[in-house]
Amino acid sequence: QSALTQPPSASGSPGQSVTISCTGTSSDVGGYNYVSWYQQYPGKAPKLMIYEVSKRPSGVPDRFSGSKSGDTASLTVSGLQAEDEANYYCNSYAGSNNVIFGGGTKLTVL
Amino acid sequence: EVQLLQSGGGLEQPGGSLRLSCAASGFTFSTCAMSWVRQAPGKGLEWVSTVSGSGSGIFYADSVKGRFTISRDKSINTLYLQMNSLRAEDTAIYYCAKDQRATSTRGSFDYWGQGSLVTVSS
DSSP, X not given: OOOBXXXXXXXXXXXXXXXXXXXXXXXXXXXXXXXXXXXXXXXSOOEEEEBTTTBOOTTSOTTEEEEEETTEEEEEEOSOOGGGOEEEEEXXXXXXXXXXXXXXEEEEEO | OOEEEEEEOEEEOTTOOEEEEEEEESSOGGGSXXXXXXXXXXXXXXXXXXXXXXXXXXXXXXXXXXXXEEEEETTXXXXXXXXXXXXXXXXXXXXXXXXXXXXXXXXXXXXEOOOEEEEEOO
16 A cells, blocks of 8 residues: 655644645545554654544643544644644555555654 | 654675564553554665564565564563664664454554664675
């Protein structure tokens, strides 16, 4: 399977909202409600921010939310803060015990 | 507190072998699937392999199938990745990750190790 498609970059000013998209196909994003989002700072391990499209793990601020429409999933960060500047990756279950990731989006807080 | 402490990695020639280890603590190891995810330098994440909590379910990405072997030792709460027939394109940071599920993965990895650098070069 091909990687999911994410915009290489996104940006917003503190306090604003920004949405990052993750586009796949009916064989992955569109076919299952198993989309996860990860935050990764340079040189650090990824951190789970959203799972099963829209669920937040304990400890993740409610400024982070997820949704899905058709073959595209989205991560929205509301009330942007300086510490939100990081790389964000989506992934999706793709059937037959396979998982595919997106190429990543670098979020810049202006 | 959940902890995943990785060891292994390093520099190996093409065609060679390496083994990565991931010592787990802070949770019931046998009830969680465990996975390996890699990240080539400056690139994105790539799922590599998953083993179920019981060890009976094993799954691989096509890019490593037949060359890599995932396993787990429940007596010492440790996950392994045996990497054979290494290629230059296997060069990456390898992360072990705990899955939220027990029997297989749906891509939700809630805890990660610190990463192990594997470099394949002559």
